[in-house]
Amino acid sequence: MKLTKVITSAALLGFAGAAQLAMAAEPIAPVEPVKEVNLAEAELGKKLYFDPRLSKSGFISCNSCHNLSMGGTDNLKTSIGHNWNQGPINAPTVLNSSMNVAQFWDGRAADLKEQAGGPIANPGEMAFTHVLAVDVLKSIPGYVREFKLVYGTDQISIDQVTTAIAEFEKTLVTPNSPFDLWLLGDKDAITADEKAGYELFKTSGCVACHNGQAVGGASFQKMGLVEAYQTKNKAEGLAGITGKDADRMKFKVPTLRNVEMTYPYFHDGEAQTLTEAVDIMGRLQLGRKFSDKENAQIVAFLKTLTGDQPTFNLPILPPSTDKTPVPKPFD
């Protein structure tokens, strides 16, 4: 069913009815605002997300590589970690990541809470240990009080730390993109070219993997389906977890929400522009060479997926005390 038909026939039903019909007929759904948040826990999680004392150096926080000023990414091919370590894979955006079927490109963490513990203890990222991170927090009265308020106990555990970070991350959704406004019935929210791009996105098959609220994030797919993907990056995707040869180069389909802000693209970060990414995806995944005009229309559509960025006060972190273990950036 063509969208234009839906709009035309639905117009008779009035605005609300049209919006419902249009939404029901589309493979992409509007981002929903967060409905259930433990606010005190999310506030604590926000502080932890911004706190570099969860790293060995005292310099790297979650926000270093999933920077909320920059679409929840670092906009680098692969990230910079402890001691300027060059990361093995592109940092995925934290925005709307609560919608992902699993976390990391290879899905090795089931959820946000499990993910949050990874980088803290990764020697090439924050290079700390869970025990040492908790020791730091325990030495800071401002944190001890806040953990007690949220979890009702004087004890701080890594389980609480990652739960709080995950609760904050749940709030990082981006509703009200132009495309969502269009889905919700505002016919003028996107242009004719952007609409044409969306039609191409559907008819050429992109939408087979990039669908739902997050326009991705729901499945694992082989990178290089029709034609093999050439890269020097050593990541093997799902195969690294399952050990199955059939899972080689299977990665979690990334969300396309806010994709204008989350450059560069692919697990290796090798596609610097959306034009390049759309061209490669067309050829390697769909066996289709998009014309320049088609490519530009799809890119125009993709840019309508930029939603309201999370806005909040920069958190003020409780200061360390004389008892707080000192960061060791140069050991």
Place this chain on the structure above:
Amino acid sequence: MKLTKVITSAALLGFAGAAQLAMAAEPIAPVEPVKEVNLAEAELGKKLYFDPRLSKSGFISCNSCHNLSMGGTDNLKTSIGHNWNQGPINAPTVLNSSMNVAQFWDGRAADLKEQAGGPIANPGEMAFTHVLAVDVLKSIPGYVREFKLVYGTDQISIDQVTTAIAEFEKTLVTPNSPFDLWLLGDKDAITADEKAGYELFKTSGCVACHNGQAVGGASFQKMGLVEAYQTKNKAEGLAGITGKDADRMKFKVPTLRNVEMTYPYFHDGEAQTLTEAVDIMGRLQLGRKFSDKENAQIVAFLKTLTGDQPTFNLPILPPSTDKTPVPKPFD
């Protein structure tokens, strides 16, 4: 004139009169809220302050080492720069830095605007050049529009960049500390011990250098006046600028505002705690060994200098475009 006398005699004048008298008699003045700010320029400056694209790596921003979640410092002995370079000197707080007589420990920048250009082009810090930083900004329509709004021209210059950052930094003052509330007449804003610490701070001579609104920042003084300061740090202070032997180890007196948050202390960051810093300052600068009780009282007073931290929304940075030069973290 003893403070108690001022309070006693002033009490007859009523609250407002007492406050004025008390303030007039004290060598420390309350932090004044900022009165004249170009808001659009400060908003632009805030974005630039948080933008790591002003560095070669795309990873380091002003906020990396002058972190506004952590008292405007990085809480490290010396900072981490490009390629994990170990910085030569402790990063001073940006909070209330507009009150400093000059910028940097050795005063080599006359003002905030001049300071802001330094780290961008320092090979051990952001490792970029002014030309390349401006080229990045010119390629980003969101910035081009905002610079035009603020400066009325399509051209972006490093002069505008540093002026905007300085305007933002002017807003980073911290009024309403407990000590300021006490100065302003709230007799219960600080405890008896904190008041005793302040008396010691005055009578023992700390206040000779740490005075005024910023409780420091107004002069250059020799580190190790009565007794030489032992350090492996190679910074020579003012002598590095003037070439005069008499200026060796003369550093700008740091502000003590928010000193509870700006650990570790001294130009080499070698004093990890306030207790240690007060002890060393007493012995080396004043020839006086504070008793444990005296030291604790002075530390208690110093902690009353923590004011309202600047609160603002984390800025959302305008995204790069296909034409934006790509960061080079690992070149």
